[in-house]
Amino acid sequence: MSTGSEIARAEAVGLEAAPSGTPAQPLLQEPGTLAAFWRRLRARKSAVAGLVIVGLLILMAVFAPWIAPYDPTATDWGNVRGAPSLAHPFGGDEVGRDVLSRIIFGARASLGAGLVSVALAVSLGLPLGLLAGYAGGWIDGAISRLTDALLAIPFLILAIALAAFLGPSLVNAMIAIGLSATSTFIRLTRAQVRAVAAEEFVEAARAMGNPPWRIARVHILPNIVPAILVQATLTIAAAIIAEASLSFLGLGQQPPEPSWGAMLNTAKNFMDEAPWMAIWPGLSIFLAVLAFNLFGDGLRDALDPRQRT
Amino acid sequence: MLRFLARRLALAVPTLILASMIIFALQQLLPGDVATALTGEERDPQVIAFIREKYHLDEPLPVRYAYWAGGVLRGDLGESIRLQKPVAELIVEKLPVTLELACLAMLVALAIGVPMGVLSAVKRGQAADTIANGVALWGLSVPNFWLGILLILLFSVELGWLPASGYVSPFESLSENLAAMVMPAFVLGNAIAAVMMRHTRAAMLGVLGSDYVRTARAKGVSPLRVTLRHALPNAAIPIITLGALEFGQLLSGAVLTEQVFSVPGFGKLMVDAVFNRDFATVQGVVICTAATYIALNLAADLLSAAVNPKLRRA
Secondary structure, three states, rough: OHHHHHHHHHHOOOOOOOOOOOOOOOOOOOOOOOOHHHHHHHHOOHHHHHHHHHHHHHHHHOOOHHHHHHHOOOOHHHHHHOOOOOOOOOOOOOOOEEEEHHHHHHHHHHHHHHHHHHHHHHHHHHHHHEEEEEHHHHHHHHHHHHHHHHHHHHHHHHHHHHHHHHOHHHHHHHHHHHHHHHHHHOOOOOOOOHHHHHHHHHHHHHOOOOOOHHHHHHHHHHHHHHHHHHHHHHHHHHHHHHHHHHHHHHOOOOOOOOOHHHHHHHHHHHHHOHHHHHHHHHHHHHHHHHHHHHHHHHHEEEOOHHOOO | HHHHHHHHHHHHHHHHHHHHHHHHHHHHHHHHHHHHHHHHOOOHHHHHHHHHHHHOOOOHHHHHHHHHHHHOOOOOOOOOOOOOHHHHHEEEEEEEEHHHHHHHHHHHHHHHHHHHHHHHHOOOHHHHHHHHHHHHHHHOOOHHHHHHHHHHHHHHHOOOOOOOOOOOOOOHHHHHHHHHHHHHHHHHHHHHHHHHHHHHHHHHHHHHHHHHHHHHHHHOOOOHHHHHHHHHHHHHHHHHHHHHHHHHHHHHHHHHHHHHOEEEEHHHHHHHHOOOOHHHHHHHHHHHHHHHHHHHHHHHHHHHHHOOOOHHHO
């Protein structure tokens, strides 16, 4: 079922960096283009803005204990659903915990889930995709059918089902999201490998008698890295939404540990009395997702000028 | 065309079988004894023994799969332990609600996404294009459950215009039904609108650069007529087929949207089942989703091939 329309669809959603038209063209690097790439990336204000926000969010997550004004799990009965004030700029939640501190610490769950689950998806998807694309034959057939089957189950529905069967916890949510995203990387890697393997320089390397594993490592892998990088960045955005969704449903980070999605779940019950409980966590998720999307889009344009629309 | 259909079916059927295997194998992930896990709160050894018997839990995994898959083929998706009802019956009961939501959401998505995509393609590189792209980026980045909460805050809590929840069947009162569905449909359609905008823009840019459009322009056809009469109908085909594939996205989104607005549909059924540890229902919902997605994918492929003979050789 891997049709051109499938790939084009994924591309328009920003799920797959493969350029339109099958087979996908590799994002080939010309020699010495790192500086040129950086120049093109810097020229895109939105990409730079995305990168800056991502950087700030990572700093916030790493240095959370030093930045947060309060312990994110400490309750304060004087601040139950407390309106925003000087002492608590973002207000207090249903048991008087400081919302600002919980937002700051919540970045750890969101970014952690985004990075870990995508790392898992890449480390599973890349080798399988390489194998399918390079080995061909029945190995390719088997891996491709498996990928099709996984892709037939919508991403979030698969993640929810996996998280439900694994049991609710942040680690299980990361595993569930990572496994659900793996099929995208298998398919992308496979398409890229097949495109690069058809190039003349690979043909030449083969003619010179290089063993298959060496061709895969030295000639193919470096040429597919840019596309994987773009896809990984955009998938982090999807994974952050997925973690927030799972936590919102109660299948991710468990209370009292802070997570933006879980905070929204509680906030839903206090919309009349404490609307600020709903504003900040949602804004944080939005900002994080937007930042990775902006950066990913910019990265794609900067890595392959041909693809600019 | 028949050979194309046969080839596509030959791919779709094994895909569905594999997907069903994956979904079935999910229960192997349950910690501890499957029978105990499936019974949930119930600890009565008789009940556990009954479950063990009913789901053939003493048999090896492939045999259990064969029993389950045989049931699925006969339309028997198992029994919801919590609700004491066949899963298939529950799904048939909830599906129309989600279908209504999905259709309304698709309407919203088309009404926002297509004009925006056309505009941004025609005004490529200009302010309208930038704005449309910004709106699309917002649609792709805003978590839809948060958007739902914001809309409830504004239209239900502050203004009191729309109900925050409370589904009414359209057969009881169409106006109340629509009042309850407006916000969920907008929330769900919002993200798809962004995708439709990007599809439309890409398709329109392709068509607008083609020779026959240039010819039409050279003949002095007005820009509006070129856009709407010459370009859009040809760009519509990929938009429609790609739109069909957004179904999976719609169902994923419906899970959260229905949760926020307490819409008693397919997604809510799944989430409730997850929390009741009603795993037969979870599996039933997921297999139905996968089957529908594969069927739509097939339909989209056939539609594209019917319109474009070159694709039939693919």
